Amino acid sequence: MPHLYKVSLLNELEKCLQEIKLDKNTVHISEFNKRIIDIVLKEPVPFIYERLGEKYKHILIDEFQDTSVLQWNNLLPLVDNALASGHFSMVVGDAKQAIYRWRGGEMEQILHLYKGSTEQLYENRRHGSLIRERYESVDQALEPNNLSTNYRSRAEIIDFNNDLFTFISQGHPEFEIFTSIYDKDFAQQIPPGSDKSGGHIQVMFTHDDDTNYTYDLNSCGRTDTYYAGYNQKQLLTYDESMLNMVLQLVTHAQDEGYELKDMAILCRTNVKSKLIANFLKERRYDIISQDSLSLQFAEVINLIIAMFRVFNRPNDTLAKSEALYLVYKVALEKVPDVEMTRTIAEIANDKENQLFFDQLREFGFEVQERETGNLSIYELTEKLIRVFSLLGKNNESEYLFRFLDLVLEYSLKNSNNLNNFLAYWDVQKDKLSINTPKDRNAITITSIHKSKGLAYPIVIIPFADWGTEPKRGSLMWSQLPEEITVTGKLRSVAVNTSSKLENTILAQQYSTEIEKTFIENLNMLYVALTRPMDRLYLIGNAKDLLEERKAPKLDGQAKNVSHLLYRYLVHKDMWEFGKHCYQLSQGKPQVLQHRQGNERTYFVDHLTSTDWEQRLKIKQHANNVFDFETQTVQRQQNRKLHYALARIAFAPELNKVLRQMVYEGIISEREKPEVSQKLNHVLRHPKLSRYFTNQVAVEHEKEVLDARAYLYKPDRIVFDGDAVVLIEFKTPPPEPEHRYRLDHYAVRFRQLGYQKVKCLLYYFETEEVMEWHYGGKKALQLGLEI
Numbered sequence: 001m002p003h004l005y006k007v008s009l010l011n012e013l014e015k016c017l018q019e020i021k022l023d024k025n026t027v028h029i030s031e032f033n034k035r036i037i038d039i040v041l042k043e044p045v046p047f048i049y050e051r052l053g054e055k056y057k058h059i060l061i062d063e064f065q066d067t068s069v070l071q072w073n074n075l076l077p078l079v080d081n082a083l084a085s086g087h088f089s090m091v092v093g094d095a096k097q098a099i100y101r102w103r104g105g106e107m108e109q110i111l112h113l114y115k116g117s118t119e120q121l122y123e124n125r126r127h128g129s130l131i132r133e134r135y136e137s138v139d140q141a142l143e144p145n146n147l148s149t150n151y152r153s154r155a156e157i158i159d160f161n162n163d164l165f166t167f168i169s170q171g172h173p174e175f176e177i178f179t180s181i182y183d184k185d186f187a188q189q190i191p192p193g194s195d196k197s198g199g200h201i202q203v204m205f206t207h208d209d210d211t212n213y214t215y216d217l218n219s220c221g222r223t224d225t226y227y228a229g230y231n232q233k234q235l236l237t238y239d240e241s242m243l244n245m246v247l248q249l250v251t252h253a254q255d256e257g258y259e260l261k262d263m264a265i266l267c268r269t270n271v272k273s274k275l276i277a278n279f280l281k282e283r284r285y286d287i288i289s290q291d292s293l294s295l296q297f298a299e300v301i302n303l304i305i306a307m308f309r310v311f312n313r314p315n316d317t318l319a320k321s322e323a324l325y326l327v328y329k330v331a332l333e334k335v336p337d338v339e340m341t342r343t344i345a346e347i348a349n350d351k352e353n354q355l356f357f358d359q360l361r362e363f364g365f366e367v368q369e370r371e372t373g374n375l376s377i378y379e380l381t382e383k384l385i386r387v388f389s390l391l392g393k394n395n396e397s398e399y400l401f402r403f404l405d406l407v408l409e410y411s412l413k414n415s416n417n418l419n420n421f422l423a424y425w426d427v428q429k430d431k432l433s434i435n436t437p438k439d440r441n442a443i444t445i446t447s448i449h450k451s452k453g454l455a456y457p458i459v460i461i462p463f464a465d466w467g468t469e470p471k472r473g474s475l476m477w478s479q480l481p482e483e484i485t486v487t488g489k490l491r492s493v494a495v496n497t498s499s500k501l502e503n504t505i506l507a508q509q510y511s512t513e514i515e516k517t518f519i520e521n522l523n524m525l526y527v528a529l530t531r532p533m534d535r536l537y538l539i540g541n542a543k544d545l546l547e548e549r550k551a552p553k554l555d556g557q558a559k560n561v562s563h564l565l566y567r568y569l570v571h572k573d574m575w576e577f578g579k580h581c582y583q584l585s586q587g588k589p590q591v592l593q594h595r596q597g598n599e600r601t602y603f604v605d606h607l608t609s610t611d612w613e614q615r616l617k618i619k620q621h622a623n624n625v626f627d628f629e630t631q632t633v634q635r636q637q638n639r640k641l642h643y644a645l646a647r648i649a650f651a652p653e654l655n656k657v658l659r660q661m662v663y664e665g666i667i668s669e670r671e672k673p674e675v676s677q678k679l680n681h682v683l684r685h686p687k688l689s690r691y692f693t694n695q696v697a698v699e700h701e702k703e704v705l706d707a708r709a710y711l712y713k714p715d716r717i718v719f720d721g722d723a724v725v726l727i728e729f730k731t732p733p734p735e736p737e738h739r740y741r742l743d744h745y746a747v748r749f750r751q752l753g754y755q756k757v758k759c760l761l762y763y764f765e766t767e768e769v770m771e772w773h774y775g776g777k778k779a780l781q782l783g784l785e786i
Contacts, residue, residue, distance in 0.1 A: 003475065003494040033070040057087040064093030064113075068104035073131065080134045083141045095181045096165075096526045099449060101516060107523075111180060114144045150188040150530075152455045154199030156585040157536055161529050162187040167568055168522065172557060175515045178522070188530075200535040200587025203565055205542035205580040210241040217252050220581035228283075242462050242539060243279045249537050250285070250443065253458050256589040260286060264444040264456035266528050268466040276462065277445045286395075289445035295406070296429040298399035299330050300390045305425060307384055311373050312418045314353040321348035324356070327363060331388040374669035376416045378407050402434045448528045459532035465541035465562040468521045469514065470497040476513050478506050518557065525561055535587050540565050548577050637675075638731045638764045640667055644679055645729055646700050646715065651683045651692040678764075682729075687769045688762060691718045691725060704748055714745050723756035724749050732763045734770065746774035 021027065027035075059079050061067065082089045091110065098107035112120045118139055122131040150158050169182035190196060202217065212234045213222045226232070227244040228251075236244065246265060253263055267273040270290065277289040295301050303326040309319035324344045328336050336344065347355050357369045365387050372383055381404055384390070391397055410421055444456065470476070475494045480487060484505065487493065495501065501510035529536065540562035544552055551566070558564045569575040574582055643666060647657045658676055661667045667675055683692050690696065697719040704712040716727035726745050730738050742759040749757050757774040 036074045037070050059089040061091040064091040064110045065095050065098040065107045066100040066105035069106050076134050080137050083137045099523050101520050146185050148189045149191055154196045155190050156199030158188050160201050164568055178519050198588045201584040202537050203582045204539045206241040207542040208238045209235045212236050214248055215581050220583050245539055246462050249460050259441055260443045261441045262457040265460045266448050266451050272463045273445050286442035287445055288442045293433040295399055295432040298396045300393055300396045301399050301403050303330050304384050317348045320356050330393050377418055377421050378411055381407050398434045448524050451531050452527050455533055457533045458535040460537045461528050462539045464538045465560050467560045468518045470517050478509050542580055642729050649698050696720045712745055724754045725758045727760045729762050732766050
């Protein structure tokens with residue numbers, strides 16, 4: 001049990017995961033199938049399926065070869081119910097394209113359904129008796145149909161694939177599942193009556209220490225011309241040679257009349273895809289790849305993020321260095337020389353942040369750091385795009401608009417905190433990308449997995465050398481028989497995948513793992529080879545094929561795809577040691593007719609970002625904040641002062657109230673100093689200051705209800721000993737109505753039993769104060785008689 005500790009670690013991780021899910025009250029999506037199957041297998045027809053069965057009469061399951069056993073058994077009651085009701089259901093799939101075993105896909109399911117051997121799907125399975133009952137209606141309704149016509153590829157490519165995989169199948173009779181997939185019925189047919197000839201197929205090889213001479217792709221011989229970028233003979237590494245061969249194929253296709261968007265480069269791994277993408281991008285080729293669509297690889301976005309980090313942490317040396325470098329490279333479109341690099345380093349390491357912004361001004365960019373630092377993250381993004389004129393730089397406008405959407409979405413759902421956004425970016429940046437631009441003339445570089453279901457006029461498959469056996473050191477999870485008791489209740493164990501397992505009780509499981517690994521990697525090749533419409537290029541590894549005495553055997557399991565291609569070429573009597581280019585079919589130069597879209601395209605070449613506060617006011621707190629009748633800046637300012645005074649009980653609360661108003665969006669950070677100054681004038685006014693101290697009791701904007709259910713709400717009610725002071729804050733000029741209203745309030749307090757009632761009016765702007773003691777005017781005179 002060499003991996004017992006790993007099993008223990010997995011158990012501890014599972015406990016942690018359960019705690020997190022319990023704490024957050026969530027269920028991981030991977031658990032749903034397991035939870036549903038527990039219900040499905042306990043009841044003949046669960047209630048939920050009764051309801052779904054009434055709603056859905058026909059069931060269609062696509063990509064069935066990648067469906068897991070759990071998923072199929074969960075859907076089986078619905079299919080059983082539909083069939084029992086006389087309705088038609090259908091599953092569609094291709095076992096030759098089953099490349100998601102690592103996600104739980106079980107290719108044998110569609111194989112056994114097609115061949116009518118459904119007993120293989122429930123015999124010796126848990127709850128097999130219940131599942132068998134559900135297969136009874138399925139068995140009676142099974143109508144296998146083989147859709148063998150290929151409408152995608154040209155005849156030569158179809159024939160090549162049929163011939164290659166028939167040869168591979170015949171060469172591996174020990175793999176029963178594999179030979180049953182690639183049997184006599186697997187071959188694809190050309191559409192009847194169509195003339196789809198003219199396909200091109202070329203198989204090439206390279207190796208370490210290969211020369212840097214180009215190929216004559218028509219004769220398959222080496223020329224005296226060097227690869228682009230070389231001016232003398234040089235031995236190349238395997239990767240270097242592979243990259244230059246891909247580049248030659250791309251330029252050759254362009255010479256033959258194809259556009260970049262007609263080409264796709266398919267790789268087995270993302271690592272190889274990145275290698276090719278970087279190589280072609282350095283040579284100014286427009287590409288579409290997983291990385292090329294990612295926001296984190298766009299230089300304009302990196303510039304904005306670097307500036308974000310500077311505003312968030314002004315002493316961040318790395319952020320300042322990256323920001324200055326990208327401003328120089330992207331905004332100024334210059335490559336920093338040694339002197340500029342030294343200057344950038346000195347400024348970045350300097351503790352005085354002012355030097356950073358002074359250097360930006362020297363570059364010609366006025367950031368206005370004091371004002372800019374107080375903007376929301378969306379406004380900050382807009383301003384940086386405008387200041388550095390990033391729209392159109394590096395042909396990366398799509399990334400800017402996607403980033404603006406991201407920032408807006410984050411600020412609406414979360415907060416406007418710059419530090420929090422940067423933390424979010426660091427976690428999520430790998431998942432953030434733009435959509436594939438429509439009709440963009442660029443080479444597609446992608447993995448074989450992601451190319452599934454797609455078609456391209458030209459397909460280049462470099463690094464066609466992936467293995468067909470389990471990787472060295474990989475683990476195999478095995479199920480121990482019941483007679484093994486040494487592990488106690490532990491039935492699942494992890495063991496190293498090794499030929500030593502052939503002599504153990506796990507021999508059958510090891511044999512199955514070897515076969516399924518072989519099938520998955522051959523299916524990967526099949527998916528790649530069925531993507532091209534016109535031209536197919538494969539480039540393998542000739543490391544083991546340089547000398548006849550060291551060449552791999554022609555029987556037994558092939559170790560990798562390059563060995564399979566070698567065997568096939570030997571089988572066709574084409575292989576020659578020392579020759580690494582083989583043209584199996586000669587295509588014809590042609591110009592594709594690309595359909596022009598009818599959609600209108602609008603090009604945005606300028607993004608305007610202005611201070612919206614100078615032209616737009618958002619109603620955030622209704623009429624108690626903004627006076628929408630007057631629409632004057634001064635009156636709006638007075639409303640904000642009035643709003644603040646209504647929330648200040650005592651003078652020391654001023655700063656707290658101002659912060660709250662900023663958080664609520666009533667005032668901005670820029671307005672805060674001016675508002676604070678004006679409020680201090682009120683709080684320190686000789687006739688008002690006492691009423692904002694703890695020597696008095698205060699009620700502000702409290703409603704007074706009289707016997708007639710009329711509401712009265714003075715701005716401020718102050719209880720000073722046995723006297724009551726009523727205060728109102730008004731906008732000049734003084735009007736009789738202001739005094740008349742305070743007298744109304746005073747009458748009510750006299751009726752409440754207060755004999756000393758003082759009235760006080762304060763006018764903003766002029767700072768004028770009017771005060772009087774209520775003189776006992778009769779309520780009847782004020783129209784307030786009860």
